Amino acid sequence: xxxxxxxxxxxxxxxxxxxxxxxxxxxxxxPERADDFVFENDLVAGRFYGExxxxxxxxxxxxxxVKKPGALVADEWYKGALEDPDYYHHDHGGKxxxxxxxxxxxxxxxxxxxxxxxxxxxxxxxxxILEQKPSKVVFVLHYPEWEAVPGIQxxxxxxxxxxxxxxxxxxxxxxxFSGSETLTVAAGINRHxxxxxxxxxxxxxxxxxxWEKASDQSxxxxxxxxxxxxxxxxxxWAGASTDxxxxxxxxQIHSGETLRYKFGSCWxxxxxxxxxxxxxxxxxx
Numbered sequence: 001x002x003x004x005x006x007x008x009x010x011x012x013x014x015x016x017x018x019x020x021x022x023x024x025x026x027x028x029x030x031p032e033r034a035d036d037f038v039f040e041n042d043l044v045a046g047r048f049y050g051e052x053x054x055x056x057x058x059x060x061x062x063x064x065x066v067k068k069p070g071a072l073v074a075d076e077w078y079k080g081a082l083e084d085p086d087y088y089h090h091d092h093g094g095k096x097x098x099x100x101x102x103x104x105x106x107x108x109x110x111x112x113x114x115x116x117x118x119x120x121x122x123x124x125x126x127x128x129i130l131e132q133k134p135s136k137v138v139f140v141l142h143y144p145e146w147e148a149v150p151g152i153q154x155x156x157x158x159x160x161x162x163x164x165x166x167x168x169x170x171x172x173x174x175x176x177f178s179g180s181e182t183l184t185v186a187a188g189i190n191r192h193x194x195x196x197x198x199x200x201x202x203x204x205x206x207x208x209x210x211w212e213k214a215s216d217q218s219x220x221x222x223x224x225x226x227x228x229x230x231x232x233x234x235x236x237w238a239g240a241s242t243d244x245x246x247x248x249x250x251x252q253i254h255s256g257e258t259l260r261y262k263f264g265s266c267w268x269x270x271x272x273x274x275x276x277x278x279x280x281x282x283x284x285x
């Protein structure tokens with residue numbers, strides 16, 4: 001299923017955990033947890049869903065993990081989850097208290113056709129780790145061809161760069177498609193209208209940011225607030241989706257053209273404690 005570029009990264013060993021905690025960034029496939037692909041720096045963490053989780057859900061969405069600034073924690077959390085599947089839903093200096101479901105989650109993208117997001121038919125199916133060093137980690141997730149609408153076939157290679165000391169990750173999406181000269185693609189964040197979590201939100205010409213309560217408190221209560229944002233310089237449009245589920249930034253692209261944007265998040269139990277501070281951080285990008 002996956003190309004293994006750095007074999008040691010898929011092992012949950014004490015040595016691997018020690019190596020990760022000493023660096024500023026990490027990313028790896030997690031075959032021991034339903035083919036997740038996790039990424040992390042000293043401020044943020046998250047994961048993409050893999051093949052073993054398809055149907056539960058099949059979603060390109062980014063699952064945001066909140067954490068306090070400092071050490072890398074993902075390997076420790078996954079190790080704990082081997083004995084307690086809900087380990088990382090409990091607070092160990094951070095947690096997973098974010099609801100993705102079938103959505104863009106905390107900053108994924110998808111074609112937007114006739115006001116509807118056309119998600120990949122599968123979760124990511126293969127990956128490459130292009131670069132791994134203390135100053136950055138770069139990986140690519142491959143989503144195989146799917147039919148966005150009848151007559152339009154699409155594939156996606158999602159390249160993500162994670163650097164230390166920032167709340168934002170950089171994305172370079174390459175959509176290759178047939179059946180249309182151009183395609184409108186939207187990057188966005190889940191507004192969780194069903195849970196009604198949003199306390200404040202901000203929309204600019206090329207960015208969308210929210211300040212919300214934890215959207216997944218099914219395992220334990222969480223009183224910290226989450227900031228989530230997406231930024232697409234040169235966006236053709238930004239705003240809430242017609243169904244209200246997402247805050248979006250969109251751009252029209254040609255097949256093979258690189259779509260660049262950033263996604264980011266924070267936790268009020270870390271260094272960014274108010275929506276004003278979060279929105280100021282977003283606007284500095």
